Amino acid sequence: MSRTADINIKDNHIGETIGQFLKKILESDEVAAVLTPHRPAEKDMIMPRFITDPEHLQGAEPLSPAFAVNSARLVSRLTRQSPGGTIAALLRPCEIRAFVELVKLNQGSTENLIIIGTDCPGALQNADFFAFAEKHGDKATARFLETAFSDDQASAEDLQIAPACRACTQPTPEGADLAIGLFGLQPGPKIQVYAQTERGEVLLEKLGLEEAQADEKHQSAAEDLISRRSQARQEMIEQTRAATDTMEKLADYFSRCINCYNCRTACPVCYCRECVFATDVFDHEPVQYMKWAGRRGSVKMPTDTLFFHLTRMAHISTACVGCGQCANVCPSNIPLAELFISVAEQTQSAFSYQAGKSIDEQPPLAVFQEDEFQEIVGIENGS
Amino acid sequence: MEEQFDPVIVAFVCNWCTYTASDLAGTSRLGYPKNIRLIRVMCTGMVDTQYIIKAFLEGVDGVLVSGCHPGDCHYINGNFKARRRMKLLKTILPQFGIEENRLRLTWIGASDGIAFAETMQRLVDQIRELGPNPARAQQII
Ligand code: SF4
Ligand code: SF4
Ligand code: FES
Numbered sequence: 001m002s003r004t005a006d007i008n009i010k011d012n013h014i015g016e017t018i019g020q021f022l023k024k025i026l027e028s029d030e031v032a033a034v035l036t037p038h039r040p041a042e043k044d045m046i047m048p049r050f051i052t053d054p055e056h057l058q059g060a061e062p063l064s065p066a067f068a069v070n071s072a073r074l075v076s077r078l079t080r081q082s083p084g085g086t087i088a089a090l091l092r093p094c095e096i097r098a099f100v101e102l103v104k105l106n107q108g109s110t111e112n113l114i115i116i117g118t119d120c121p122g123a124l125q126n127a128d129f130f131a132f133a134e135k136h137g138d139k140a141t142a143r144f145l146e147t148a149f150s151d152d153q154a155s156a157e158d159l160q161i162a163p164a165c166r167a168c169t170q171p172t173p174e175g176a177d178l179a180i181g182l183f184g185l186q187p188g189p190k191i192q193v194y195a196q197t198e199r200g201e202v203l204l205e206k207l208g209l210e211e212a213q214a215d216e217k218h219q220s221a222a223e224d225l226i227s228r229r230s231q232a233r234q235e236m237i238e239q240t241r242a243a244t245d246t247m248e249k250l251a252d253y254f255s256r257c258i259n260c261y262n263c264r265t266a267c268p269v270c271y272c273r274e275c276v277f278a279t280d281v282f283d284h285e286p287v288q289y290m291k292w293a294g295r296r297g298s299v300k301m302p303t304d305t306l307f308f309h310l311t312r313m314a315h316i317s318t319a320c321v322g323c324g325q326c327a328n329v330c331p332s333n334i335p336l337a338e339l340f341i342s343v344a345e346q347t348q349s350a351f352s353y354q355a356g357k358s359i360d361e362q363p364p365l366a367v368f369q370e371d372e373f374q375e376i377v378g379i380e381n382g383s
Numbered sequence: 384m385e386e387q388f389d390p391v392i393v394a395f396v397c398n399w400c401t402y403t404a405s406d407l408a409g410t411s412r413l414g415y416p417k418n419i420r421l422i423r424v425m426c427t428g429m430v431d432t433q434y435i436i437k438a439f440l441e442g443v444d445g446v447l448v449s450g451c452h453p454g455d456c457h458y459i460n461g462n463f464k465a466r467r468r469m470k471l472l473k474t475i476l477p478q479f480g481i482e483e484n485r486l487r488l489t490w491i492g493a494s495d496g497i498a499f500a501e502t503m504q505r506l507v508d509q510i511r512e513l514g515p516n517p518a519r520a521q522q523i524i
Protein backbone atom coordinates (compact mmCIF):
# COMPACT_ATOMS: atom_id res chain seq x y z
CA MET A 1 0.00 0.00 0.00
CA SER A 2 2.26 2.76 1.19
CA ARG A 3 5.49 3.15 -0.71
CA THR A 4 8.53 1.38 0.68
CA ALA A 5 12.15 1.44 -0.40
CA ASP A 6 15.24 -0.54 0.57
CA ILE A 7 18.47 1.22 1.34
CA ASN A 8 21.58 -0.91 1.32
CA ILE A 9 24.09 -0.25 4.03
CA LYS A 10 27.47 0.84 2.78
CA ASP A 11 30.54 -0.57 4.53
CA ASN A 12 28.59 -1.42 7.62
CA HIS A 13 27.93 2.25 8.39
CA ILE A 14 24.22 2.79 9.04
CA GLY A 15 24.78 6.34 10.19
CA GLU A 16 26.64 7.29 7.05
CA THR A 17 24.08 5.53 4.89
CA ILE A 18 21.28 7.56 6.43
CA GLY A 19 23.47 10.64 6.03
CA GLN A 20 23.71 9.87 2.31
CA PHE A 21 19.96 9.50 2.17
CA LEU A 22 19.57 12.95 3.77
CA LYS A 23 22.01 14.34 1.23
CA LYS A 24 19.91 12.94 -1.58
CA ILE A 25 16.88 14.61 -0.07
CA LEU A 26 18.63 17.96 0.33
CA GLU A 27 19.91 17.81 -3.22
CA SER A 28 16.40 17.26 -4.53
CA ASP A 29 14.20 20.21 -5.40
CA GLU A 30 11.76 19.25 -2.69
CA VAL A 31 13.73 20.39 0.30
CA ALA A 32 15.67 23.57 1.11
CA ALA A 33 17.22 22.58 4.42
CA VAL A 34 17.79 19.63 6.71
CA LEU A 35 17.88 19.50 10.50
CA THR A 36 19.90 16.57 11.79
CA PRO A 37 22.16 15.59 14.68
CA HIS A 38 25.68 16.41 13.64
CA ARG A 39 29.21 16.11 14.90
CA PRO A 40 31.62 18.82 13.79
CA ALA A 41 34.96 17.42 12.62
CA GLU A 42 37.43 16.83 15.47
CA LYS A 43 34.75 17.46 18.07
CA ASP A 44 33.08 15.03 20.46
CA MET A 45 29.74 16.67 20.94
CA ILE A 46 26.79 15.91 18.75
CA MET A 47 24.14 18.58 18.42
CA PRO A 48 21.33 19.31 15.98
CA ARG A 49 22.47 21.30 12.97
CA PHE A 50 20.38 23.20 10.45
CA ILE A 51 21.93 22.63 7.05
CA THR A 52 21.27 24.16 3.63
CA ASP A 53 24.52 23.13 1.89
CA PRO A 54 24.60 19.38 1.17
CA GLU A 55 28.37 19.38 1.75
CA HIS A 56 27.74 20.28 5.36
CA LEU A 57 25.93 17.01 5.85
CA GLN A 58 29.37 15.53 6.24
CA GLY A 59 29.38 14.72 9.93
CA ALA A 60 25.66 14.03 10.19
CA GLU A 61 25.14 11.52 13.01
CA PRO A 62 21.59 10.31 12.54
CA LEU A 63 21.61 7.49 15.10
CA SER A 64 23.99 8.82 17.68
CA PRO A 65 23.39 8.02 21.33
CA ALA A 66 23.68 11.73 22.17
CA PHE A 67 20.39 13.39 23.04
CA ALA A 68 21.34 16.78 24.42
CA VAL A 69 18.10 18.51 23.45
CA ASN A 70 14.67 17.44 22.35
CA SER A 71 14.59 18.98 18.87
CA ALA A 72 10.83 19.54 18.94
CA ARG A 73 11.54 23.00 20.34
CA LEU A 74 13.97 23.72 17.53
CA VAL A 75 11.57 22.59 14.85
CA SER A 76 8.99 24.79 16.50
CA ARG A 77 11.33 27.76 16.13
CA LEU A 78 11.95 26.88 12.51
CA THR A 79 8.30 26.55 11.56
CA ARG A 80 6.21 28.96 13.57
CA GLN A 81 6.25 31.22 10.55
CA SER A 82 7.10 30.30 6.99
CA PRO A 83 10.85 29.67 6.76
CA GLY A 84 10.74 30.30 3.00
CA GLY A 85 11.34 26.72 1.95
CA THR A 86 10.64 23.16 2.99
CA ILE A 87 12.62 21.76 5.89
CA ALA A 88 13.30 18.08 6.39
CA ALA A 89 13.87 17.28 10.05
CA LEU A 90 15.35 14.00 11.18
CA LEU A 91 13.76 13.28 14.53
CA ARG A 92 13.48 10.60 17.17
CA PRO A 93 9.98 9.30 17.88
CA CYS A 94 9.72 11.25 21.14
CA GLU A 95 10.81 14.42 19.34
CA ILE A 96 8.02 13.91 16.84
CA ARG A 97 5.50 13.39 19.63
CA ALA A 98 6.64 16.54 21.41
CA PHE A 99 6.42 18.49 18.19
CA VAL A 100 2.88 17.25 17.62
CA GLU A 101 1.98 18.61 21.06
CA LEU A 102 3.54 21.98 20.21
CA VAL A 103 1.67 22.18 16.91
CA LYS A 104 -1.58 21.73 18.82
CA LEU A 105 -0.59 24.73 20.93
CA ASN A 106 0.14 26.75 17.80
CA GLN A 107 3.83 26.72 18.59
CA GLY A 108 4.88 25.17 15.33
CA SER A 109 3.52 24.08 12.00
CA THR A 110 3.83 21.08 9.72
CA GLU A 111 3.16 23.19 6.66
CA ASN A 112 6.72 23.57 5.40
CA LEU A 113 8.01 20.49 7.09
CA ILE A 114 8.87 16.94 6.21
CA ILE A 115 9.45 14.80 9.23
CA ILE A 116 11.85 11.94 8.78
CA GLY A 117 11.67 9.64 11.75
CA THR A 118 13.89 6.75 12.70
CA ASP A 119 13.26 3.68 14.75
CA CYS A 120 14.97 4.70 17.93
CA PRO A 121 17.69 2.59 19.52
CA GLY A 122 17.50 4.79 22.61
CA ALA A 123 19.92 7.37 23.88
CA LEU A 124 22.41 7.70 26.67
CA GLN A 125 21.91 10.14 29.48
CA ASN A 126 24.10 13.19 28.98
CA ALA A 127 26.63 12.30 31.65
CA ASP A 128 27.04 8.80 30.23
CA PHE A 129 27.35 10.10 26.71
CA PHE A 130 30.01 12.65 27.60
CA ALA A 131 32.16 9.95 29.16
CA PHE A 132 31.51 7.61 26.24
CA ALA A 133 32.36 10.29 23.66
CA GLU A 134 35.52 11.21 25.44
CA LYS A 135 36.64 7.65 25.23
CA HIS A 136 35.62 6.90 21.66
CA GLY A 137 35.66 10.26 19.88
CA ASP A 138 34.37 9.94 16.35
CA LYS A 139 33.79 6.22 16.84
CA ALA A 140 31.25 6.73 19.62
CA THR A 141 28.16 6.29 17.49
CA ALA A 142 29.55 3.26 15.71
CA ARG A 143 30.46 1.67 19.05
CA PHE A 144 27.00 2.35 20.39
CA LEU A 145 25.32 0.89 17.32
CA GLU A 146 27.32 -2.32 17.49
CA THR A 147 24.96 -3.59 20.13
CA ALA A 148 22.10 -1.10 20.08
CA PHE A 149 19.84 -3.42 18.12
CA SER A 150 20.65 -6.59 19.96
CA ASP A 151 18.06 -7.87 22.39
CA ASP A 152 19.31 -6.54 25.66
CA GLN A 153 20.64 -3.34 24.11
CA ALA A 154 23.68 -3.35 26.34
CA SER A 155 26.43 -1.55 24.54
CA ALA A 156 29.98 -2.77 24.24
CA GLU A 157 30.72 -0.98 27.49
CA ASP A 158 27.63 -2.26 29.22
CA LEU A 159 26.27 1.22 29.18
CA GLN A 160 22.56 1.37 29.66
CA ILE A 161 20.34 3.64 27.67
CA ALA A 162 18.55 6.32 29.68
CA PRO A 163 15.79 5.27 32.09
CA ALA A 164 13.21 7.09 29.96
CA CYS A 165 14.34 5.12 26.90
CA ARG A 166 14.23 1.80 28.74
CA ALA A 167 10.60 2.53 29.55
CA CYS A 168 9.69 3.85 26.11
CA THR A 169 6.89 1.92 24.48
CA GLN A 170 6.70 4.08 21.34
CA PRO A 171 10.13 3.61 19.76
CA THR A 172 8.84 3.71 16.17
CA PRO A 173 8.35 7.06 14.44
CA GLU A 174 4.59 7.38 14.24
CA GLY A 175 3.56 10.64 12.69
CA ALA A 176 6.66 10.91 10.48
CA ASP A 177 6.21 11.52 6.77
CA LEU A 178 9.03 9.10 6.11
CA ALA A 179 9.89 6.40 8.61
CA ILE A 180 13.29 4.75 8.60
CA GLY A 181 12.89 1.16 9.74
CA LEU A 182 15.77 -0.42 11.64
CA PHE A 183 14.20 -2.90 14.04
CA GLY A 184 14.47 -6.44 12.75
CA LEU A 185 16.70 -5.24 9.91
CA GLN A 186 19.74 -4.22 11.93
CA PRO A 187 22.28 -5.61 12.29
CA GLY A 188 22.03 -6.55 8.63
CA PRO A 189 22.75 -5.42 5.09
CA LYS A 190 19.82 -3.04 4.62
CA ILE A 191 17.30 -0.70 6.19
CA GLN A 192 13.91 0.35 4.86
CA VAL A 193 12.12 3.63 4.34
CA TYR A 194 8.34 3.76 4.60
CA ALA A 195 6.16 6.60 3.38
CA GLN A 196 3.56 7.21 6.08
CA THR A 197 1.82 10.26 4.63
CA GLU A 198 0.91 11.74 1.28
CA ARG A 199 3.84 14.10 1.54
CA GLY A 200 6.16 11.22 2.29
CA GLU A 201 4.85 9.29 -0.73
CA VAL A 202 5.58 12.20 -3.02
CA LEU A 203 9.08 12.74 -1.71
CA LEU A 204 9.98 9.08 -1.82
CA GLU A 205 8.74 8.85 -5.36
CA LYS A 206 10.75 11.90 -6.42
CA LEU A 207 13.91 10.42 -4.93
CA GLY A 208 13.64 7.67 -7.49
CA LEU A 209 14.43 4.81 -5.11
CA GLU A 210 13.30 1.42 -6.25
CA GLU A 211 10.12 0.21 -4.63
CA ALA A 212 10.32 -2.73 -2.27
CA GLN A 213 8.15 -4.91 -0.05
CA ALA A 214 7.90 -3.95 3.60
CA ASP A 215 9.93 -6.58 5.43
CA GLU A 216 7.71 -8.25 8.00
CA LYS A 217 10.69 -8.83 10.29
CA HIS A 218 10.56 -5.11 10.99
CA GLN A 219 7.03 -5.15 12.31
CA SER A 220 7.50 -8.21 14.47
CA ALA A 221 10.79 -7.00 15.94
CA ALA A 222 9.15 -3.69 16.83
CA GLU A 223 6.30 -5.50 18.54
CA ASP A 224 8.70 -7.68 20.52
CA LEU A 225 10.66 -4.68 21.66
CA ILE A 226 7.51 -2.84 22.67
CA SER A 227 6.22 -5.71 24.73
CA ARG A 228 9.55 -6.00 26.56
CA ARG A 229 9.52 -2.27 27.13
CA SER A 230 5.95 -2.30 28.41
CA GLN A 231 6.99 -4.65 31.12
CA ALA A 232 10.00 -2.56 32.06
CA ARG A 233 7.76 0.49 32.05
CA GLN A 234 5.23 -1.06 34.40
CA GLU A 235 7.98 -2.06 36.81
CA MET A 236 9.46 1.41 36.70
CA ILE A 237 6.09 2.99 37.34
CA GLU A 238 5.34 0.71 40.26
CA GLN A 239 8.68 1.44 41.89
CA THR A 240 8.28 5.15 41.39
CA ARG A 241 4.77 5.17 42.82
CA ALA A 242 5.92 3.28 45.87
CA ALA A 243 8.73 5.78 46.32
CA THR A 244 6.42 8.80 46.18
CA ASP A 245 3.05 7.75 47.57
CA THR A 246 3.00 10.24 50.42
CA MET A 247 3.79 13.95 50.49
CA GLU A 248 6.66 13.20 52.81
CA LYS A 249 8.17 10.75 50.36
CA LEU A 250 7.63 13.18 47.52
CA ALA A 251 9.49 15.83 49.50
CA ASP A 252 12.32 13.33 50.01
CA TYR A 253 12.34 12.54 46.30
CA PHE A 254 12.97 16.22 45.62
CA SER A 255 15.15 16.87 48.64
CA ARG A 256 18.17 17.52 46.39
CA CYS A 257 16.32 19.93 44.11
CA ILE A 258 17.95 23.35 43.96
CA ASN A 259 15.12 25.05 42.04
CA CYS A 260 17.33 25.67 39.04
CA TYR A 261 14.40 24.98 36.68
CA ASN A 262 16.63 23.24 34.16
CA CYS A 263 14.01 20.51 33.89
CA ARG A 264 11.48 23.07 32.79
CA THR A 265 13.87 24.60 30.25
CA ALA A 266 14.73 21.24 28.74
CA CYS A 267 11.18 19.93 28.67
CA PRO A 268 9.95 20.25 25.10
CA VAL A 269 6.32 20.56 26.09
CA CYS A 270 6.65 23.07 28.93
CA TYR A 271 4.85 25.55 26.77
CA CYS A 272 4.47 28.84 28.66
CA ARG A 273 6.33 31.75 27.10
CA GLU A 274 6.97 33.12 30.54
CA CYS A 275 7.02 30.74 33.46
CA VAL A 276 5.23 32.05 36.51
CA PHE A 277 8.03 30.67 38.68
CA ALA A 278 10.41 33.08 36.95
CA THR A 279 8.24 36.11 37.72
CA ASP A 280 8.27 38.36 40.75
CA VAL A 281 5.33 36.43 42.16
CA PHE A 282 8.07 34.26 43.63
CA ASP A 283 10.30 37.08 44.81
CA HIS A 284 8.85 36.75 48.26
CA GLU A 285 9.31 39.47 50.82
CA PRO A 286 11.70 38.47 53.59
CA VAL A 287 8.84 38.65 56.09
CA GLN A 288 7.11 35.91 54.16
CA TYR A 289 9.95 33.51 54.99
CA MET A 290 9.70 34.56 58.61
CA LYS A 291 6.04 33.68 58.52
CA TRP A 292 6.59 30.30 56.90
CA ALA A 293 9.33 29.36 59.31
CA GLY A 294 7.40 30.76 62.23
CA ARG A 295 4.45 28.51 61.58
CA ARG A 296 6.33 25.27 62.28
CA GLY A 297 9.62 26.52 63.63
CA SER A 298 11.54 26.23 60.34
CA VAL A 299 11.16 25.95 56.60
CA LYS A 300 13.32 24.21 54.00
CA MET A 301 15.13 26.58 51.64
CA PRO A 302 14.85 27.24 48.78
CA THR A 303 11.09 27.21 49.13
CA ASP A 304 8.42 26.44 46.53
CA THR A 305 10.13 23.29 45.30
CA LEU A 306 7.13 20.98 45.46
CA PHE A 307 4.90 23.83 44.37
CA PHE A 308 6.97 24.10 41.22
CA HIS A 309 6.99 20.39 40.44
CA LEU A 310 3.31 19.80 41.19
CA THR A 311 2.42 22.79 39.03
CA ARG A 312 4.54 21.42 36.23
CA MET A 313 2.70 18.13 36.54
CA ALA A 314 -0.62 19.94 36.33
CA HIS A 315 0.50 21.92 33.34
CA ILE A 316 2.30 19.38 31.21
CA SER A 317 1.73 15.82 32.39
CA THR A 318 -1.04 15.41 29.82
CA ALA A 319 1.49 16.45 27.17
CA CYS A 320 4.52 14.57 28.51
CA VAL A 321 6.01 12.40 25.78
CA GLY A 322 8.44 10.57 28.04
CA CYS A 323 11.60 11.84 26.38
CA GLY A 324 13.55 12.03 29.61
CA GLN A 325 15.14 15.40 28.92
CA CYS A 326 14.09 16.64 32.35
CA ALA A 327 16.23 13.96 33.96
CA ASN A 328 19.04 14.56 31.50
CA VAL A 329 19.66 18.10 32.66
CA CYS A 330 19.06 17.81 36.38
CA PRO A 331 22.27 18.81 38.18
CA SER A 332 21.08 16.94 41.25
CA ASN A 333 20.42 13.68 39.46
CA ILE A 334 16.82 13.46 40.53
CA PRO A 335 15.05 10.61 38.69
CA LEU A 336 12.61 13.00 37.05
CA ALA A 337 11.73 10.99 33.97
CA GLU A 338 10.48 8.11 36.09
CA LEU A 339 8.21 10.39 38.08
CA PHE A 340 6.86 12.44 35.20
CA ILE A 341 6.23 9.35 33.12
CA SER A 342 4.35 7.76 36.03
CA VAL A 343 2.20 10.82 36.57
CA ALA A 344 1.65 11.27 32.85
CA GLU A 345 0.45 7.73 32.49
CA GLN A 346 -2.32 8.44 34.99
CA THR A 347 -3.37 11.86 33.77
CA GLN A 348 -3.35 10.87 30.12
CA SER A 349 -5.44 7.83 30.83
CA ALA A 350 -7.87 9.92 32.91
CA PHE A 351 -8.64 11.83 29.73
CA SER A 352 -8.19 8.88 27.33
CA TYR A 353 -5.44 10.88 25.71
CA GLN A 354 -2.04 9.94 24.39
CA ALA A 355 0.44 12.77 24.07
CA GLY A 356 1.84 13.20 20.58
CA LYS A 357 -0.37 10.58 19.03
CA SER A 358 -2.55 12.67 16.77
CA ILE A 359 -2.40 16.23 15.59
CA ASP A 360 -6.20 16.37 15.34
CA GLU A 361 -6.88 15.44 18.92
CA GLN A 362 -7.20 18.53 21.12
CA PRO A 363 -5.18 18.73 24.35
CA PRO A 364 -7.35 17.57 27.28
CA LEU A 365 -7.33 20.91 29.08
CA ALA A 366 -8.32 22.82 25.95
CA VAL A 367 -11.65 21.08 25.50
CA PHE A 368 -14.56 19.65 27.50
CA GLN A 369 -17.83 17.85 27.05
CA GLU A 370 -20.99 18.92 28.77
CA ASP A 371 -21.94 15.55 30.16
CA GLU A 372 -18.59 14.18 31.31
CA PHE A 373 -17.06 13.52 34.74
CA GLN A 374 -20.39 13.86 36.54
CA GLU A 375 -19.04 11.54 39.22
CA ILE A 376 -16.63 14.17 40.53
CA VAL A 377 -19.36 16.75 41.10
CA GLY A 378 -21.15 17.02 44.45
CA ILE A 379 -20.19 15.91 47.92
CA GLU A 380 -22.83 13.25 48.48
CA ASN A 381 -20.56 10.33 47.70
CA GLY A 382 -19.06 10.47 51.21
CA SER A 383 -15.43 10.15 52.13
CA MET B 384 -11.71 10.78 73.00
CA GLU B 385 -9.09 13.19 71.79
CA GLU B 386 -9.91 16.74 70.99
CA GLN B 387 -12.02 17.24 67.89
CA PHE B 388 -9.95 18.03 64.82
CA ASP B 389 -10.83 21.42 63.39
CA PRO B 390 -10.14 21.37 59.65
CA VAL B 391 -9.34 24.38 57.54
CA ILE B 392 -11.13 24.42 54.20
CA VAL B 393 -10.62 26.90 51.42
CA ALA B 394 -13.63 27.39 49.16
CA PHE B 395 -13.24 29.10 45.81
CA VAL B 396 -16.75 30.29 45.07
CA CYS B 397 -18.15 31.91 41.97
CA ASN B 398 -19.36 35.46 42.44
CA TRP B 399 -22.57 34.87 40.48
CA CYS B 400 -23.93 31.82 42.20
CA THR B 401 -22.28 30.12 45.15
CA TYR B 402 -21.05 33.39 46.61
CA THR B 403 -24.53 34.87 46.25
CA ALA B 404 -25.92 31.73 47.87
CA SER B 405 -23.55 32.20 50.81
CA ASP B 406 -24.81 35.76 51.15
CA LEU B 407 -28.36 34.52 51.11
CA ALA B 408 -27.53 31.93 53.74
CA GLY B 409 -26.13 34.76 55.83
CA THR B 410 -29.13 37.05 55.50
CA SER B 411 -31.43 34.09 56.17
CA ARG B 412 -29.47 33.47 59.37
CA LEU B 413 -28.44 30.01 58.24
CA GLY B 414 -25.07 29.52 59.85
CA TYR B 415 -22.21 27.65 58.26
CA PRO B 416 -19.05 26.36 59.94
CA LYS B 417 -16.24 28.80 60.52
CA ASN B 418 -13.84 26.20 59.11
CA ILE B 419 -14.70 27.41 55.62
CA ARG B 420 -12.62 30.26 54.22
CA LEU B 421 -14.46 31.68 51.27
CA ILE B 422 -12.51 33.11 48.37
CA ARG B 423 -14.72 34.87 45.88
CA VAL B 424 -13.75 34.46 42.21
CA MET B 425 -15.52 35.77 39.14
CA CYS B 426 -16.01 32.27 37.74
CA THR B 427 -14.82 28.75 38.59
CA GLY B 428 -13.17 28.88 35.18
CA MET B 429 -10.52 31.18 36.66
CA VAL B 430 -9.49 28.85 39.45
CA ASP B 431 -6.00 27.94 38.32
CA THR B 432 -4.69 24.54 39.36
CA GLN B 433 -1.90 26.47 41.05
CA TYR B 434 -4.28 28.02 43.57
CA ILE B 435 -5.40 24.60 44.69
CA ILE B 436 -1.93 23.10 44.83
CA LYS B 437 -0.73 26.10 46.83
CA ALA B 438 -3.60 25.78 49.27
CA PHE B 439 -2.74 22.14 49.97
CA LEU B 440 0.96 22.88 50.30
CA GLU B 441 0.17 25.62 52.80
CA GLY B 442 -1.59 22.98 54.82
CA VAL B 443 -5.31 23.37 54.27
CA ASP B 444 -7.25 20.17 54.87
CA GLY B 445 -9.74 20.54 52.08
CA VAL B 446 -10.45 22.64 49.00
CA LEU B 447 -13.86 23.28 47.53
CA VAL B 448 -14.55 24.79 44.15
CA SER B 449 -18.17 25.75 43.72
CA GLY B 450 -19.86 27.43 40.80
CA CYS B 451 -22.93 27.76 38.66
CA HIS B 452 -24.94 24.79 37.47
CA PRO B 453 -24.15 23.56 33.97
CA GLY B 454 -25.69 25.97 31.50
CA ASP B 455 -25.75 28.84 34.01
CA CYS B 456 -22.11 29.93 33.89
CA HIS B 457 -21.93 33.65 33.15
CA TYR B 458 -18.89 33.07 31.01
CA ILE B 459 -20.63 30.31 29.08
CA ASN B 460 -18.44 27.33 29.96
CA GLY B 461 -16.02 28.28 32.73
CA ASN B 462 -17.53 25.64 34.98
CA PHE B 463 -16.94 22.88 32.42
CA LYS B 464 -13.30 23.90 32.15
CA ALA B 465 -13.09 23.94 35.92
CA ARG B 466 -14.44 20.40 36.00
CA ARG B 467 -11.62 19.20 33.72
CA ARG B 468 -9.03 20.85 35.95
CA MET B 469 -10.59 19.21 38.98
CA LYS B 470 -10.42 15.87 37.23
CA LEU B 471 -6.76 16.52 36.53
CA LEU B 472 -5.89 17.37 40.12
CA LYS B 473 -8.00 14.52 41.44
CA THR B 474 -5.77 12.30 39.34
CA ILE B 475 -2.45 13.87 40.35
CA LEU B 476 -2.76 14.62 44.06
CA PRO B 477 -3.89 11.18 45.29
CA GLN B 478 -0.69 9.69 43.84
CA PHE B 479 1.11 11.58 46.58
CA GLY B 480 -1.26 10.69 49.36
CA ILE B 481 -3.56 13.70 49.23
CA GLU B 482 -6.89 11.92 49.25
CA GLU B 483 -9.18 12.63 46.36
CA ASN B 484 -12.05 13.67 48.59
CA ARG B 485 -10.10 16.55 50.06
CA LEU B 486 -10.79 18.25 46.76
CA ARG B 487 -14.45 18.87 46.00
CA LEU B 488 -16.48 20.42 43.24
CA THR B 489 -20.13 21.44 43.55
CA TRP B 490 -22.66 23.54 41.69
CA ILE B 491 -24.70 25.75 44.00
CA GLY B 492 -27.06 28.28 42.41
CA ALA B 493 -27.58 31.85 43.63
CA SER B 494 -30.93 31.08 45.27
CA ASP B 495 -29.69 27.91 47.02
CA GLY B 496 -28.93 29.44 50.42
CA ILE B 497 -30.09 26.33 52.19
CA ALA B 498 -28.11 24.02 49.93
CA PHE B 499 -25.07 26.19 50.60
CA ALA B 500 -25.33 25.91 54.37
CA GLU B 501 -25.97 22.18 54.24
CA THR B 502 -23.17 21.49 51.80
CA MET B 503 -20.65 23.37 53.92
CA GLN B 504 -21.64 21.45 57.02
CA ARG B 505 -21.38 18.12 55.23
CA LEU B 506 -18.06 19.07 53.71
CA VAL B 507 -16.60 19.93 57.10
CA ASP B 508 -17.85 16.63 58.51
CA GLN B 509 -16.27 14.69 55.70
CA ILE B 510 -12.92 16.43 55.89
CA ARG B 511 -12.93 16.04 59.65
CA GLU B 512 -13.27 12.32 59.14
CA LEU B 513 -10.29 12.31 56.77
CA GLY B 514 -8.13 13.99 59.39
CA PRO B 515 -5.41 16.58 58.85
CA ASN B 516 -3.80 17.11 55.46
CA PRO B 517 -0.65 14.99 55.43
CA ALA B 518 1.36 17.92 54.05
CA ARG B 519 0.38 20.08 56.99
CA ALA B 520 2.49 18.43 59.63
CA GLN B 521 5.72 19.06 57.81
CA GLN B 522 5.40 22.47 56.34
CA ILE B 523 6.24 21.23 52.89
CA ILE B 524 6.11 24.01 50.38
S1 SF4 C 1 8.38 16.03 31.56
FE1 SF4 C 1 10.40 15.16 31.10
S2 SF4 C 1 9.92 13.22 29.99
FE2 SF4 C 1 8.04 14.48 29.95
S3 SF4 C 1 8.15 15.62 27.99
FE3 SF4 C 1 9.03 16.97 29.61
S4 SF4 C 1 11.26 16.54 29.54
FE4 SF4 C 1 10.24 14.86 28.40
S1 SF4 D 1 16.54 20.26 37.05
FE1 SF4 D 1 16.64 19.11 38.99
S2 SF4 D 1 17.45 20.58 40.51
FE2 SF4 D 1 16.79 21.80 38.71
S3 SF4 D 1 14.63 22.38 39.26
FE3 SF4 D 1 14.49 20.47 38.02
S4 SF4 D 1 14.47 18.84 39.59
FE4 SF4 D 1 15.20 20.71 40.62
S1 FES E 1 -19.86 32.29 36.27
FE1 FES E 1 -20.32 30.90 37.90
S2 FES E 1 -19.09 29.19 37.28
FE2 FES E 1 -18.72 30.55 35.61
